[in-house]
Amino acid sequence: MNNREETLIPKIGVITDVRIDTPDIKTFRVVTPDGKKAFDHRPGQCAMLSVPGVGEAMFSITSSPTNEEYMEFSIKKCGCVTDWLHQAEVGQQITIRGPYGKPFPVDDEFAGKNMLFIAGGVGLAPLRSVINYCRHYRDRYGKIDIVYGSRSKDDLLDYKEIIDEWMTDAGVDVHLTIDREQEGWDGHVGFVPNYVKELGFDTDKTAVLCGPPIMIKFTLDGLVSLGFDKTQIYTTLELRMKCGVGKCGRCNVGAKYVCKDGPVFRCDELDELPDEY
Amino acid sequence: MRKCSLDSLNSVFAKIAEAMALYLPVDGSDGRAVFSKWEDGSVLSNALNTVRSPKDFFFPQSEDLMRFKTEGKNIEIIDIRPESEDFAVFGVRACDVKSFDILDRVFLTEPCDSYYASRREHGVIISLACTRPSETCFCQAFGIDPSTPAGDISCFKTDNEMYWQANTEKGEALLKAIESLTEECTDEAVNEQKEKIRAIMKKLPLASLTTNSFGGGKTTELFDRPEWAELSEACLGCGTCTFVCPTCQCYDIKDFNTGNGVIRYRCWDSCMYSEFTRMAHGNNRISQKERFRQRFMHKLVYYPENNDGLFSCVGCGRCLSRCPISMNIVKVMKKLGGESK
Ligand SMILES: Cc1cc2nc3c(=O)[nH]c(=O)nc-3n(C[C@H](O)[C@H](O)[C@H](O)COP(=O)(O)OP(=O)(O)OC[C@H]3O[C@@H](n4cnc5c(N)ncnc54)[C@H](O)[C@@H]3O)c2cc1C
Ligand code: SF4
Ligand code: SF4
Ligand code: FES
Secondary structure (H helix, E strand, C coil), rough: CCCCCCCCCHHHCCCCEEEEEHHHHHHHHEECCCCCCCCCCCCCCCEEEEEEECCEEECCCCCCCCCCCEEEEEEEEEHHHHHHHHCCCCCCCEEEEEEECCCCCCCCCCCCCCEEEEHHHHHHHHHHHHHHHHHHCHHHHEEEEEEEEECCHHHCCCCHHHHHCCCCCCCEEEEEEEEECCCCCEEEECCHHHHHHHHHHCCEEEEEECCCHHHHHHHHHHHHHCCCCCEEEEEECCCCCCCCCCCCCEEEECCCEEHHHHEEEEEHHHCCCCCCC | EEEEEHHHHHHHHHHHHHCCCCCCCCCEECEEEEEEEEECCCCCCCCCCCCCCHHHHCCCEEEEEEEEEECCCCCEEECCCCCCCCCEEECCCHHHHHHHHHHHHHHHHCCCCCCHHHHHHHHHHHHHCCCCCCCCHHHHHHCCCCCCCCEEEEEEEECCCCEEEEEHHHHHHHHCCCHCCCCCCCCCHHHHHHHHHHHHHHHHCCCCCCCCCCCCHHHHHHHHHHHHHHHHHCCCCCHHHHHCCCCCCCCCEEEEEEECCCCEEECCCCCCCCCEEEEECCCCCCCCCHHHHHHHHHHHHHHHCCCCCCCCCCCCCCHHHCCCCCCCCCHHHCCCCEEEC
């Protein structure tokens, strides 16, 4: 028997709760069979989940490390593994391995800063971990602004938590937007990048962006035009992954492997990489 | 240093094979050399090198990683990793020996790949110095001296003798096992031969190839060079170059339903394939140009950037002789400025 540790061999995870967030996103709560968290993680890190016989896929751990009971994953239905998971019921076992990737520098560069979080669609998943971490250690951070947008009201992830918890926190401002007018919505209507420019934030903040590539691109341009320096802006990249540990050769951008050198990057670091993401 | 006569080589191989599985290059039915398990009557090939590289022994084309049993909502994970048994690979050329330094830095870096690590620990590499380097060889561009290969044991073949030099503890142990069939000797004949080979190397057609234009930190300079379009134009994306390459290590992980459980296995993959990086929202390497560029930028820039300047090509020449459209790393290097005048 080969007794070495092997990261490719996962642990068993049990789905203990399934929340329907949007028509194509569900949030899954996962623990080990003895009811514990599978491993510790930092905000922004990911895990490989798998359904044996179907495949493995990488997901952001959307729960905050300060949640000591379980991990959560917000998963968008878009292929084999994700389709299968969307049919899974409570009690279903899956496999889990990780944590993978470099986390957000929550205790270093972010400490003491005013934070501006900007997310689009399922891009809220990795940010929710950081947002809840910052809310947990509220006195370590300055003011928190959150801009979150999606196609429609029904596509907003974690809506209940946003309304009940984030919006009621002191020193946290939440700015929601949806792409098109919709009955029953009296909030802002318009795309995230435009909304960010309209809101016109002061540059005394550290910004964290996550969402579809096109949203990231325009929001980044918007922030720069507001006077932000790229060293103040963080984002995450998403490339195809298999191993999660820089060995299968799949997820590199230039000399960086997104699975181990990312997925979190500071935007000035991205400027040094070839435009291939 | 020890030696044996070429006539007695078979009994030395037999002795090694008593202790562990021994693989060596023999000529296949098509006349090309392949690594095969030694058995009585096996004849060491005279070919310069094998079609497939010895990476196969340590990182096989396909290998099972684990099994799963599912019952209702429950899953059982079965660790099927065996402890590898000792084995030896004879006749590994200097370039291919060097490829293990390159693979080690990928697989043995934390988190260590236990499948590869176990085979590395149990495998003894017996290298063989080149006597007739060919026109497709350019190992010297990467600082490799084919007359003095590394490995656990280095062997040198002269007209009538085989010389054996142990370089590691594993090598010493194996030489001890064949002590009765070899005799202590000086390294005079070997040194003489090394000089001859080094002289030949200087005259090889690819002797002027250099890596001066490449290495870590060259991404910006090389990535957008217009020559990539022309270089990649005819590439079929067949992946042959990656499969024969001793340093290519990209892999895929897949599940196979046996009807009685699931096997998760890994198999070689290729950055030359269009599927390699495809995602739900698109592919970050849209055309063959991007995929072709990735392969060579990885070997000549990205890998050295992450690995103290070590290039991820050993100049074995396999891709030169195997590519159906005769494209290869030498053409890429020359086009992008890798030839000294
Ligand atoms: C670092 C990281 C974090 C991620 N976090 C989340 C998350 O929190 N929530 C979430 O819903 N998704 C997340 N993803 C995307 C998720 O990994 C893919 O949606 C998933 O791999 C699709 O798997 P599938 O088996 O369902 O699809 P498949 O059946 O494999 O394929 C369906 C389509 O998805 C493509 N695909 C394969 N891998 C990826 C990938 N990595 N990204 C995008 N498309 C892919 C396939 O090529 C195909 O076009 C993340 C990806 C990465 C790399
Ligand atoms: S790129 Fe070609 S010459 Fe270089 S190691 Fe690979 S197969 Fe050999
Ligand atoms: S370079 Fe040649 S061997 Fe490699 S993928 Fe292209 S056509 Fe195939
Ligand atoms: S996922 Fe394998 S190298 Fe990044």
